Amino acid sequence: xxxKQNDTPDFETAYKKAAELCSKSEKCRxxxxxxxxxxxxxxxxxxxxxxxxxxQKFIDENRFANAYANDKFKYNKWGKNKIRAxxxxxxxxxxxxxxxxxxxxxxxxKTTAKKLISDKAKSIKEENLxxxxxxxxxxxxxxxxxxxxxxxxxEKM
Numbered sequence: 001x002x003x004k005q006n007d008t009p010d011f012e013t014a015y016k017k018a019a020e021l022c023s024k025s026e027k028c029r030x031x032x033x034x035x036x037x038x039x040x041x042x043x044x045x046x047x048x049x050x051x052x053x054x055x056q057k058f059i060d061e062n063r064f065a066n067a068y069a070n071d072k073f074k075y076n077k078w079g080k081n082k083i084r085a086x087x088x089x090x091x092x093x094x095x096x097x098x099x100x101x102x103x104x105x106x107x108x109x110k111t112t113a114k115k116l117i118s119d120k121a122k123s124i125k126e127e128n129l130x131x132x133x134x135x136x137x138x139x140x141x142x143x144x145x146x147x148x149x150x151x152x153x154x155e156k157m
Contacts, residue, residue: 008040015049022058026067029059030091065092065100073104077112080104082144110153113145117153 009017017039018032029050036046053059065087072078072086080101087097120139126132133154140150 011041011045011049014039014041014045015052018049018053019056019058022053026064027059028061028064028090028092029054032059061092062096062099065096066103069100069104073109073112077116077143079113079140079144079146080109081146085144110149113140113149114153116140116143116145117150117157121157 014036018036021027021035022032032050032053033046036049037043041049050059068087068090069083072083083101084097087100088094117136117140120136121132124132124135126135136154137147137150141147
């Protein structure tokens with residue numbers, strides 16, 4: 001269901017459309033608030049709709065944070081720093097962010113970091129070892145991995 005530019009949906013229509021979005025994939029308050037605002041829903045109604053979605057368990061920010069962290073790590077190979085930054089940008093509570101990031105398996109995390117570093121090292125044509133390490137470090141930092149972990153793995157290679 002799409003809304004025309006000057007066609008502001010009524011409360012019930014906006015609620016149903018928002019609930020439909022939430023039922024298809026995990027959403028947080030920020031995403032739904034943004035979507036409702038783009039539809040032209042008034043601020044007061046937006047907050048009422050969001051509260052109703054929370055009561056009906058369509059929105060659960062703990063569940064969202066865990067799913068987001070898990071998916072971004074497994075499918076995008078993001079590190080914890082990048083996951084934290086993106087969840088913070090979505091206005092997720094800091095404690096929920098920390099719990100979600102802590103749910104990532106330490107062994108899987110290190111294994112993924114090692115694989116990414118190994119693959120990146122093979123793709124770099126740089127002969128200078130210092131510059132090669134710097135390129136790997138920059139790549140891994142852009143993926144959101146911690147500098148200490150990166151250096152630890154590079155030094156063992």
